[in-house]
């Protein structure tokens with residue numbers, strides 16, 4: 297490999313294996329935190345940069361105005377709060393980066409800034425914040441709103457939110473805490489400042505009332521896909537995540553587009569890492585799991601994405617292309633991908649399999665060695681910064697072992713990924729190469 301790339305592991309604080317074809321009882325006492333603690337320790341043993349937790353905050357009624365489909369299939373519930381989980385994982389790991397998702401549309405900036413500052417302190421500088429604007433009106437209903445603001449307005453609000461949070465994280469100067477016993481001064485008042493922010497969406501006096509943390513600002517991650525979302529990411533994020541949908545050409549185009557947008561904001565491309573969420577299928581016999589998807593698995597895939605899109609996908613014919621005139625206020629880039637596949641004559645069944653299990657072009661199935669070689673080849677062509685390996689609700693023992701005991705060591709043998717942590721903080725590790 298000409299250049300090493302980074303790896304993250306994608307998870308959710310929810311039943312880990314419910315959507316798997318076999319061994320669905322794996323990790324069924326996940327809510328104790330012990331399943332994810334063991335996972336974090338294993339991910340740390342193989343030196344991945346970070347463990348990532350997605351999040352949403354509603355039981356979805358996207359399907360016929362009923363919660364039945366969601367609850368029966370464990371689509372968006374049960375799901376516990378991943379930020380709370382990070383404090384537990386902080387104590388049980390020492391080098392691994394820990395990223396959790398929280399919404400700029402639903403959190404107040406002060407609460408969020410204080411929370412992540414605390415996690416960064418607890419973990420010794422290993423915290424990351426995946427900035428989302430939320431995609432489900434049902435989440436808005438839980439926070440006192442009738443609906444989410446439109447997508448573009450959500451990102452406008454998020455810009456101001458991140459600005460406020462950064463001001464709060466800077467509100468204590470270096471050296472503010474003096475612990476001067478002789479003069480009875482714990483914190484030097486001249487080094488702690490109100491921010492007096494009065495903006496369009498937020499009014500925050502500050503300063504933060506928590507101690508500045510090792511990274512001061514948690515690593516800022518984001519995955520905007522729409523033009524406005526990409527601008528938001530290019531302006532604010534240090535880790536930008538996309539998918540492998542559309543294959544190498546789309547991955548390359550995304551990277552070039554983000555770099556151009558970063559330059560327009562006066563940032564250098566080297567200030568950000570671009571990583572691609574990918575599904576891996578390790579099979580000794582070369583079997584393509586995309587050809588044996590059961591109806592139950594299809595229902596899970598449709599249901600999960602319907603909630604994110606805000607579109608009841610069950611009302612459409614699975615064997616026909618998805619109509620191109622459907623509009624919604626959820627994850628707009630994902631809806632565009634499914635509509636584009638429809639325009640190409642691809643059925644909804646195949647489109648949802650592609651979205652959930654990965655386009656075949658990347659060749660991320662085969663033996664662990666084959667998968668590793670393909671991942672390395674693709675990254676060489678894309679010129680990107682790495683992958684986030686998806687394992688949510690299909691992470692039974694076999695799947696997790698195949699990745700952590702098979703694919704990652706094979707990538708290490710190729711010299712494609714790290715074999716030891718060089719930095720102390722998440723940011724130091726992610727920007728080490």
Ligand SMILES: Cc1cc2nc3c(=O)[nH]c(=O)nc-3n(C[C@H](O)[C@H](O)[C@H](O)COP(=O)(O)O)c2cc1C
Nearest residue numbers: 350351397428519520521522525537573627628629
């Ligand atoms: C790797 C990855 C992780 C994501 N995690 C979350 C998440 O935890 N919660 C969420 O609401 N959206 C999540 N999203 C969705 C994005 O934040 C964003 O809403 C989506 O890419 C659509 O962007 P757009 O609205 O700009 O089209 C994720 C997307 C990707 C690619």
